[in-house]
Amino acid sequence: MQGVEYWLWLANALGPCASNSARVLRAFPAPEKLALALGQQELNELFTPAQMRALKSTRPQELLSRMERCRQLGVQIVTWADPDYPPLLRQIDSPPPVLYYRGDLSAASAPLVLGMIGPRRPSAYGVEAMQFLAQGLAGFGAVLVSGMAEGLDGEAHRACLRKEMPTIACLGFGHQHCYPAQNHMLKKMIEKCGLTLSEYPPDKEPCKAFFPQRNRLIAGLSRGVCVVEARENSATSNTVSHALRYNRDVFSVPGSIFSPLSAGTNRLLTEGAVPVTCAKDIFRFYGLESAEEEKPAPAEEPELSPDARKIRRLLSSRPQTLASLCEKAGLEPLRAMAAFTELEIKGVAQQLAGRQFILKGS
Structure with missing residues (x-):
């Protein structure tokens, strides 16, 4: 030192x-x-x-x-x-x-590092698309970078962790803090299996101005940036503008012409972004050979913490709010969110728009 x-x-x-x-x-x-x-x-x-x-x-x-x-x-x-x-x-x-x-800092020097971005309040389509693409990319060795925000950023990180693959979170604050607070468990899991990175000293608290600054690190670390869902003139355009300035590749996921949450991604496609409908589209773009799509492994009963087991027993195919589940489980919101993070990473639960939760596959 x-x-x-x-x-x-x-x-x-x-x-x-x-x-x-x-x-x-x-x-x-x-x-x-x-x-x-x-x-x-x-x-x-x-x-x-x-x-x-x-x-x-x-x-x-x-x-x-x-x-x-x-x-x-x-x-x-x-x-x-x-x-x-x-x-x-x-x-x-x-x-x-x-x-x-x-x-592990070496994750940032992997052969293929890709930024995965989307809104904090995604649609069900956006969540499903991010999970599908991120798991496919991570499963074949790509290291995914995002901002550990609510919504699709978190989904990208969780998809990598489900594959037991490294992922990189660029932080808009110092390491002593966590924003949003409910991602505290997610942050710890990323640090165990990947990398959290910040240009701010450890004691620096989150600040609104820091997040656009953080976005340039997502673009700068990445060979290309994939926009999974975005409104017109959304915060994702800030990351895309950095990517274009740094001569990074820009990928975009097409969406419904009737959905405001796909207006930004569809516009990117008209401006020359590379369309992406599966992980192989990105691997082919870089001339990389990927294996055949993985077949789902036989379901195994995951090991869960006591809080996660308590939440799991309450979940069903019917969406339930965080407040409702906290009341039924007798858990504080932060403990409940940590349990949800564990359930999502282990493929048991799924978070929908509006912070509602369901039992996955039910």
């Missing part, structure tokens, strides 16, 4: 999503040299006035406490100088000088 405090000092001064970070890193690939140049060279054309003030008002040694905080929380740090820094992320115009992570 020698010299990491200089990288933290530089990242702290630049701020998240700094548009000049690529130029700064080319000019000073070792921040120790920047510290020596400060006050001796004219740097006003390279840094903004606010960044210059931050560089001068903070010493690298003051960031040693952040390194200790990361150690206490089990958060690791990778810097631009590290050979393990995600290779595709080096190509973007605003790469973070420092990334904070938990899990």
Whole structure:
């Protein structure tokens, strides 16, 4: 970890999503040299006035406490100088000088890393399409990246976990926090089987402005981005615009011309996005051979925690709300959501639009 405090000092001064970070890193690939140049060279054309003030008002040694905080929380740090820094992320115009992570960083260097995105309030069609595509892609070795948000982001991660394959969650907050709170269990499972990644220090709380900044990391880490469902002018367009700027491939899932939730994906298709109806469409696009579609394995009774067993006994083919199930099970909402996450990952339950739940396959 020698010299990491200089990288933290530089990242702290630049701020998240700094548009000049690529130029700064080319000019000073070792921040120790920047510290020596400060006050001796004219740097006003390279840094903004606010960044210059931050560089001068903070010493690298003051960031040693952040390194200790990361150690206490089990958060690791990778810097631009590290050979393990995600290779595709080096190509973007605003790469973070420092990334904070938990899990297996090598997932970000897999041969095929794909972004999977969609709305927080998807339709039943969107949920089904994401599960179908994500499981197919993960089953044949693709590493899927998303934002761990409600809705289709979470479905992408859960599909990978069901296949016991790594998945990457890009966070719009520091690792000490979790947003939404009900994804706490999902976050822990991703860190066990994949990677959670953030450019924000561990104590940084979620902030509305951070999520569009986070979207560029989803696009930057990915060879291509697949939009499963989207309204016109939705938040997904932010990620797509980053993908196009970074020369990433854009895939889109066609939907009903009568559904507002397919208006965005259908428009992308008219603008040249690659249509996707199954995982093989993406593998063929990249010239990769995939095995025949997997046949479903014989059903086995999954091992469940006591809370998950309690919720499972209450589920049926009739959709039930979170509040109703919490009352019947006598569980607090956060404990119930953790149980639902376990049931979804193990293929027992399914979440529908409006945070309603059913027993899968019933």
